[in-house]
Amino acid sequence: MSTVTASSCVEDAVNRRSADLIALSHDIHAEPELSFAEHRSCAKTQALVAERGFAVTAAPGGLDTAFRAEFGSGSLVIGVCAEYDALPGLGHACGHNIIAASAVGTALALAEVADELDLTVVLLGTPAEEAGGGKVLLLNAGVFDDIAASVMLHPGPADMAAARSLALTEVAVTYTGRESHAAVAPHLGVNAGDAVTVAQVAIGLLRQQLTPGQMVHGIVTHGGEATNVIPAHTELRYTMRATDMASLQALESRMAGCFSAGAVATGCTHEVRETAPPYDALAPDPYLAEVFRAEMIRNGRHPLPAELEAALPLGSTDMGNVTQLLPGIHPVVGIDAGGATLHQQEFAAAAAGPSADKAVVDGSIMLARTVVALAQNTVERDRVLAAQARRRAS
Structure with missing residues (x-):
């Protein structure tokens, strides 16, 4: 034919x-x-x-x-x-x-x-x-x-x-602290909501130093249960993108520091896990x-x-x-x-x-x-x- x-x-x-x-x-x-x-x-x-x-x-x-x-x-x-x-x-x-x-x-x-x-x-x-x-x-x-x-x-x-x-990685970041009454005993709580805030501020500041082609964007998927309870459990979801896998891995390392900052500043523990396989x-x-x-x-x-x-x-x-x-x-x-x-x-x-x-x-x-x-x-x-x-x- x-x-x-x-x-x-x-x-x-x-x-x-x-x-x-x-x-x-x-x-x-x-x-x-x-x-x-x-x-x-x-x-x-x-x-x-x-x-x-x-x-x-x-x-x-x-x-x-x-x-x-x-x-x-x-x-x-x-x-x-x-x-x-x-x-x-x-x-x-x-x-x-x-x-x-x-x-x-x-x-x-x-x-x-x-x-x-x-x-x-x-x-x-x-x-x-x-x-x-x-x-x-x-x-x-x-x-x-x-x-x-x-x-x-x-x-x-x-x-x-x-x-x-762009190459892509998606992660979920969970912070774990300790509940307490927000008015009666806030000093007894470990605020996982503050951990989210610190992490996002760090990410916002990081953006001005990102390599061309790198991008980050995310949302808060869980921020707490009630305004009068110090939140003990919160979660972020973030997507990281870059022009190739090498650049993506470098970005992941820098973002890991931002996620850790939230835990270090507040006394929370945290976990970062991939939600899907990386995209090349x-x-x-x-x-x-x-x-x-x-x-x-x-x-x-x-x-x-x-x-x-x-x-x-x-x-x-x-x-x-x-x-x-x-x-x-x-x-x-x-x-x-x-x-x-x-x-x-x-x-x-x-x-x-x-x-x-x-x-x-x-x-x-x-x-x-x-x-x-x-x-x-x-x-x-x-x-x-x-x-x-x-x-x-x-």
């Missing part, structure tokens, strides 16, 4: 299923579910590929809301990642309904050419991207071991072919990113220049861990949200609007045609297969 024929075939396949894909996007959007609780969304995402004849494995890696759906028996195994978790209080303000539907569209399209291109198509349902690191857990469980390259996309306010991200930075595969860029332009889109993309990291994602281990891309497909951006209510509303529906269809076509290009380029196909062989031998 020629490149032109295969590319046209996958595009036609997406267009034929466009109504089903848009309906899937809207259905997931209408019933948002949080990390590790995406039971309905998980079932919806696998339904269309199961009907097409994909062999579905439930709960790979022991994750109840993950799945692996496989079609074909080719030597080049391509993973297409679907996300479907939502945000507390904001629903699909990150547009994961678009991610899930476009992943399904990509998988369905590639199934049409799997035999001719010697492909195995694997649709992976990856839960808990917003909180929990589902892809990291699946990586650690070996679910990606047989996959040579992995693709997915994310909606956003602009088109980006080689999107970047995205490392988009240059070949796949440039093919996707060309597909964006072919579809009348206007991706940001590569040098600007590199300077505008898009938050953090557990797909970064995947791209650090195997060739992959995580491009951003723009939708019209009226100037709103990710994690805003207006973006959640736009994620089920006309431009979001177009992103589902365009994204499916662009990802599928990118995989076709990889499968039919002998040099690049051999490159990713050789890289996979080295990983499996190590």
Whole structure:
């Protein structure tokens, strides 16, 4: 099958299923579910590929809301990642309904050419991207071991072919002191609320010395029980981000001092624990990113220049861990949200609007045609297969 024929075939396949894909996007959007609780969304995402004849494995890696759906028996195994978790209080303000539907569209399209291109198509349902690191857990469980390259996309306010991200760590910090009556015997209390205040002041002062690319942000998740009781138990949650893992580790060390300061100043004890696996930075595969860029332009889109993309990291994602281990891309497909951006209510509303529906269809076509290009380029196909062989031998 020629490149032109295969590319046209996958595009036609997406267009034929466009109504089903848009309906899937809207259905997931209408019933948002949080990390590790995406039971309905998980079932919806696998339904269309199961009907097409994909062999579905439930709960790979022991994750109840993950799945692996496989079609074909080719030597080049391509993973297409679907996300479907939502945000507390904001629903699909990150547009994961678009991610899930476009992943399904990509998988369905590639199934049409799997035999001719010697492909195995694997649709992976990856839960808990917003909180929990589902892809990291699946990586650690070996679910990606047989996959040579992995693709997915994310909606956003602009088109980006080689999107970047920041490495991330999330921690919970608990302080333990001693209760006492705030008026009768405050001197007998050990104030865990004050420990929170001292830590946050220290973090605020640290910000002026942060290395470029480092960020910290957090909330108080528990501050006490009553105003007339010296609080004995409090908790902070903080996210730390940096351009790479080395910078992130340096930031973690400095933040540890701020957390300790709260305990030292008040006489509390404290504990710091990670709430999810660390997220690494995205490392988009240059070949796949440039093919996707060309597909964006072919579809009348206007991706940001590569040098600007590199300077505008898009938050953090557990797909970064995947791209650090195997060739992959995580491009951003723009939708019209009226100037709103990710994690805003207006973006959640736009994620089920006309431009979001177009992103589902365009994204499916662009990802599928990118995989076709990889499968039919002998040099690049051999490159990713050789890289996979080295990983499996190590």
